[in-house]
Amino acid sequence: MTDRIVCKPTPWFLLRAAAMLLMFGIFSVLFFRDGKWGYREQNLVYHLSKAFEQAKNEFKEKKDQMTPVDWRAYAAKRTIDFTHIDKESKQVIATPVPEGTPVPMPWPEILGDYEAMKAAPDQGQDKLFNDYLLQTNIKKEAPEELFTLRKINEQWVVFWFCLVLVLGALFMLLRTMGRKIAIDGEAFYPASGGKVPFADLARLDLRKWETKGLAFTWAKTPSGGERKLRIDGLTYGGFKKEDGEPAEQLMRRLKENFSGELIEYVTESEEPAKPAVPGS
Template identity: 25%
Template sequence: MEAAALPTSEEVIVCRVTRWYFRRMGILAGMLFLMGMYFLYDGKYGYPAANKVAEEKEWFEQVLLKSYDEAKAAGAEEAWAAGAAAKGWPTGKNGEPPRWISHAAAKGWPEKPHKYTDREIAEQFWWGGGTLCAALAVAVVLLLNRKKTLRAETEHWTTPEGVTVRYADVFRVDKRPWDQKGLAYAWHKDAAGREKRAVIDDLKYQGAARVLDRILAGFKGELIEKIPDPPDDAETTPPQA
């Protein structure tokens, strides 16, 4: 394989992380943080509150309605209603038995409350903790990328990870994802002769396209590009008379 000709430009290209990347990562960290807090809120307050409503429904059906049925069977409905009212229990209206749907509606509760198990409550804390850890990880990545740059000089370029690559050592470039994702991959050999892959990310680093152009200037290695889709038959076939 012939060595790639070195670019002649002496301009140092410095590509810094784009605002788009910081905004995207910031939004992701914020979403993960809010999700984590929501999980923790449900575990601490939401699920226990829902369980209280479910337990209230069980009490309503097993205790209150049972006592009402017993009073009705004994013909002591009025005495039961007076005693229930003194205790703050729902007593029904117009001589009708108390109904859970009316009691729940007055309290703003669901008609069919769900009772969560201890495991389901514990899972909210696990999910909350895990999501908050993910938010923290994204925030750390965001901070670590603040001062990263992609640099291109006369004879070499430097990746954001600090790896220096000579243009002459690049033997393969894959541009297939470039048009859609702004990504290109450059294979090169290190000092030990091992093949390595470097990423040129135009969405993350402002002006990375200029670095790619400099890598390709005089490049004689293998260039992999996306093959354009064939035109539709309707566009290529002339209409028949």
């Protein structure tokens, strides 16, 4: 009895599928983070930076007119309303900020410190603001522009798209890991399952076998029709010489037992010679 040849999923396919799964998974996490928290947190930092800039300008105008107590009382009444002018509609709309953010939000307490505000210009333009971010454990940087609700919704759309790709890649990986292609002395066993006797194979298409390791065969069905079977040598078995080229061994065995229509490219050396023309 002829030995059975079994072609299992190749490390090449498994590595590629795992890489795709990892890539789409990372993208999903990044877009989810930006849609859920990231863009909203950056919007918060943007408005905070504007509040510090506004406080700096107002302090510069009023410092000679106010005592430290007066300035603290004045700063305690100032708020951040988290609104902006929409570029398209030119209307004032609310800026998306993290859930739980008080709207309007009082100025940060540090802005009511007269001495800190007075010393800020000598310490650098952003020193006071950066110190505040460090103290409040805010790790985001102020963006150049606000992220609108439309941009945030776009992150959710791409997230769901990437999630579908993740599930698709996971499905393909798990499905392929549980499959194999085999052949013995009686029949061919495709990756989709079942047993196909050699006598039931009607056609064999090898036109992509040499270049892509891909072939197709058609098997007769009990109803009188045909079903198309895919033979993917790169996914199952492989062509590594150190492994004995399992996919090539399977194809040789299949061709030896195949008696139907064979479809393959014919090279010039294999073309029949043209008959001589009389009188030439």
